[in-house]
Every structure is written in structure tokens, then in C-alpha cells.
Amino acid sequence: MGTPSLQDPLFATYAIAATLMILKAVGMSWLTVARMLRANGGFRSPEDLRKTPLNPQPSPKQLAPDESVERIRRIHLNDLENLPFFLVAGLLYVMTAPSLWVARLLLYGYVVSRLLHFAAYLTAQTHDLRATLWTIGSLILVFMTCRTLLAALGW
Amino acid sequence: MGTPSLQDPLFATYAIAATLMILKAVGMSWLTVARMLRANGGFRSPEDLRKTPLNPQPSPKQLAPDESVERIRRIHLNDLENLPFFLVAGLLYVMTAPSLWVARLLLYGYVVSRLLHFAAYLTAQTHDLRATLWTIGSLILVFMTCRTLLAALGW
């Protein structure tokens, strides 16, 4: 790859996968907000119990954990443990000049694995299914990272 | 944009915004340390109760949550949920060759929104104000990401 450019098919593949994953992560923040509004609770800061236009009838119960909100927070934390590393690993990986179809398979495969992981987690599927989907994404991430490391070492 | 370079005004704009946000995030770690020292508590690991030069008089109470420390941890977590994605989204966004003033508006606007969010959270302003400031930053992030996605898709 020469100068990074969104016109380069390889770099564009990365950019599409990266932006989809960023939107996914940011979406978790918005989903947390949506669920806190629906549950009228699941807040975390003492000042959130003040009476405001958005919270006209505060109650101490609003600071108690709400499972529907906590579920999104767990999904979000899982994103934080994975996506930032994917975003950098993917960028470096396309600099190893892989073939376009391999790059698409890995980068889009990662995106699909994370979206399915989200669907499985959101709907409380079994741990086994969730773990399997997470593993697929993690192995793709490890593969891209090791491939880049070897290329950087000149192997 | 051609080769990424700190001499390029567009890329320099990104680099300034990115480094300020990195310093902000790292500052949260240091602020946590400062508050743990002041509170002489808010620790998290059992071994932190061992007698050492930095902790000459250990007490089990030191492992209890301390609200002044917990507040910084919540701010820090909010950074982790936002800044890593901004750092990558901003980098990709400047590759779509936006006009310099739009890029400055978005990137520096994001930085300002996050610094104000920090000030509001630190001083325990109402949830409504904090949420408004977060929303501004999040919308900037979503806009930059969508713009990049469309550019990468060739639209």
C-alpha cells in the first residue's frame, strides 16, 4: 500500500469496517441512555437525583442497578475490551498489503462476528453461543496482529 | 490529503485535537491517584493494604469506595467509552479531505465539548447539563464517522 487513501480498495475496506465498529460502540452509549429513560433509573451519580426537566420526580431507587441497563453496560465494556484494539490492528494489517479478498474476509468477518455477538448478548442467549461468537472475532484480531508483527519484524 | 504529515494543516488539526484528548484521558489516571492520596483510600486490590513507604498505616477502610475517587473513575470510564473512538474517527475523517474550517470546527468542537463535560461532571452539575455536553460530542463523532463511511463506500 502506498499513501493511505479512501480510494484505495484495501484501505477503504478497513475504513468501512472501522467506521461500522465505531458506530456500533457509540450506539451502546445511546442504547444505555434509551434504557435509562425507559427504566427511569440505572443512574450512577448522586447528582442524578436532582430534580430537573429530564428527571421531574427523582427517587433514591434511580441509583440502584437496573438489569436492562446493566446488560448494555456489560456489552459496552466488552466493546471497549475489543474494538479499540481492532481499530488499530486493522489499520496496521492493511499496511502488510494482504490480498483484497483476505482483508475483506477478516475485516468484514470481524464486523459480522461482533454484530452477532451483540445480538446474542442483547437477547440473553446462552453463554456458549456468546463465547463462540466472541472467540471468532478475537481469533481474527489475533491473526491480523500476529501477521502485522511478523511483517514489521521483516519475516 | 496526500502523505499524512504534521506539516499538513488538516492533519495537524487532527493531531492537536488527538493529543489534547490523550492528555485529558491520561490526566484522569493522575487525578485518580491524587484523589486516592488525598482520601487515603479508594483502593481496589487486597495487596494495597500492605504496609509500604507510600501507605505506612494501612486500614481495611482503604478498600471501601470513596466517592471523590469514584467520581473520577466514572469520568474516566466515560472517556474510555468515547475518546478511543474519536481518535480513530478523527484520523479517518481528515482523510476525506474536508475543508480546513469544517475540520477545525468539528475536531476542536469535540475537544471543547469534552473539556466542558469534564468540568460539569467534576463539579457535579445536573445530569441535564452533563448529558447535553456529552450529546454534542457524540453527535460530532457520529457525523465524522458517517461522513467517512460514505466516502469509503465511494458515495
Place this chain on the structure above:
Amino acid sequence: MGTPSLQDPLFATYAIAATLMILKAVGMSWLTVARMLRANGGFRSPEDLRKTPLNPQPSPKQLAPDESVERIRRIHLNDLENLPFFLVAGLLYVMTAPSLWVARLLLYGYVVSRLLHFAAYLTAQTHDLRATLWTIGSLILVFMTCRTLLAALGW
């Protein structure tokens, strides 16, 4: 630095440090899994108590925090607070065209400091030792970030 390339010694130095840190962070996820399997607990989601091939004998105790698992989660969180920012700061730093030996000292020094921090945290060394190792890495990160900021500002 011209076009970023894994053949460029400076960029390769960054890529080696970055990929090692990504593998380190991903390793924490796998280590969490390994410890949850060993402890047969430390789970977090209600659905993890369902009977499945991976969890043939579920018990409510499996949702209680397990210290051996919590330790890895704390280490992991510390990674999330540091590594994503290092990954971007390091990338921008090599664009300031530092001398190769300084870049190697800082980037590999950071990697070593984080690996020692991990070893100290995993084996529950004193807070003082852990804090010292964290501080070394954090100061390297702050230095690289400030150097980049000054370069982007044209100083």
C-alpha cells in the same frame, strides 16, 4: 517520515510495540476466560447460569465475584485506560521524525514497563512497585504526546 510503511525502521518500531501491546490486551480477555474456567465462576450475566455443554452444573454461586478473576479484570481495565491512548500517541509520535534510538527507547520502554506492571499486578506485589511501573509507562506516554502536540503546533 514519508509514506507510512512497515519497511520504514521508525514505523516498524511503532508497529512492533503496538502489536505487542494489542496482543497483551487481548491476552487479558483470554486469561479472564481461563480463570473463569478454573474457578468455575466469576461470571457476570444471569444467563450464564443456564445449563449448557460448557456449564453442565450451574449454581448461583457462579455469579459471585471471584478474586482470581477480578484481579485479571482490574489488570484489563488498567490496560483499557492506557493502551488505546498509547497506540494512537505512538503512531503520531513517529510522525514527528524522532531519531530511531529515541523512538526505540520510548516505545520498547513502554512495552517493557507494561509487561513488568502486568507481572507485578498478577503476582500481587506491593502497590508501590505496581505504581512505580505504571508511572514509568505513563510518563513515556505523556512525553510522546506532548512532543507530538508541540510538533503539530509548529514549535
